[in-house]
Amino acid sequence: MQVQISLDNVGHGFQLNGKTVELFSGINAEFKGASSTAIIGPSGSGKSTMLAIMAGLDLPNNGRVVYHNKALVGSSKGELTATQMRQHTGFIFQHFHLLDEMDVLNNVALPLKLRGDRKAIEKSKQWLNIVGLSDRYNQPVIQLSGGEKQRVAIARAFVSEPAVIFADEPTGSLDEATAQDITQVMFDCCHSHSTNLVLVTHNNELAAQADECYSLSHGKLELQS
Ligand SMILES: Nc1ncnc2c1ncn2[C@@H]1O[C@H](COP(=O)(O)OP(=O)(O)OP(=O)(O)O)[C@@H](O)[C@H]1O
Numbered sequence: 457m458q459v460q461i462s463l464d465n466v467g468h469g470f471q472l473n474g475k476t477v478e479l480f481s482g483i484n485a486e487f488k489g490a491s492s493t494a495i496i497g498p499s500g501s502g503k504s505t506m507l508a509i510m511a512g513l514d515l516p517n518n519g520r521v522v523y524h525n526k527a528l529v530g531s532s533k534g535e536l537t538a539t540q541m542r543q544h545t546g547f548i549f550q551h552f553h554l555l556d557e558m559d560v561l562n563n564v565a566l567p568l569k570l571r572g573d574r575k576a577i578e579k580s581k582q583w584l585n586i587v588g589l590s591d592r593y594n595q596p597v598i599q600l601s602g603g604e605k606q607r608v609a610i611a612r613a614f615v616s617e618p619a620v621i622f623a624d625e626p627t628g629s630l631d632e633a634t635a636q637d638i639t640q641v642m643f644d645c646c647h648s649h650s651t652n653l654v655l656v657t658h659n660n661e662l663a664a665q666a667d668e669c670y671s672l673s674h675g676k677l678e679l680q681s
């Protein structure tokens with residue numbers, strides 16, 4: 457499945473001390489065609505907020521996000537709701553968001569088990585092999601290094617075979633060499649499984665690997681040349 461994401465006059469902000477602090481407004485953008493998109497910008501500019509809105513995890517205060525499913529074009533308007541979209545997405549976070557006391561295999565298998573997938577363990581082992589953790593199935597996550605934890609998180613994001621992966625500072629907690637390894641694993645997995653990637657990063661080298669790069673600064677989202 458291929459998904460195009462359109463931002464239609466999107467605006468968002470938060471209440472602070474009784475006042476609304478606007479992060480961005482009137483954002484119009486179409487994410488289509490590129491298999492990987494990076495969003496860069498200063499700290500506090502609203503990148504994580506925008507990613508959550510693009511992923512349908514948060515609703516914008518103004519405007520709307522439209523998910524076009526090419527597979528559906530021709531039937532109704534070819535649009536997905538945020539709930540439908542979430543069934544086709546995976547997430548990778550800076551701080552991994554794994555269940556530390558659970559072992560590696562069950563961290564990856566959990567999303568599939570929750571869906572009642574009987575092949576949860578088999579598929580999870582396949583993904584752990586792909587990310588280079590075939591000898592760690594039964595190790596508690598808490599014992600892993602940061603880079604290893606992010607490999608588990610990548611396997612967990614891909615195990616449901618999503619159409620789009622959203623990654624928020626996926627290398628932000630890692631040293632430079634490990635960040636390069638993880639970047640390679642993430643892009644390889646996206647290429648080999650035709651998965652679209654939308655990532656937020658401070659790391660210009662990581663952003664440069666994406667097909668297209670936007671900057672979010674002072675409330676404006678601009679495509680970088
Ligand atoms: N739920 C919330 N309630 C109130 N303010 C919020 C909320 N979420 C984010 N903010 C504020 O919105 C601003 C943008 O936050 P956001 O996390 O999107 O920035 P960012 O660009 O991802 O920053 P960083 O690069 O440091 O991760 C910040 O000032 C933050 O404090």
Ligand SMILES: [Mg+2]
Pocket residue numbers: 503504505624
């Ligand atoms: Mg952020």
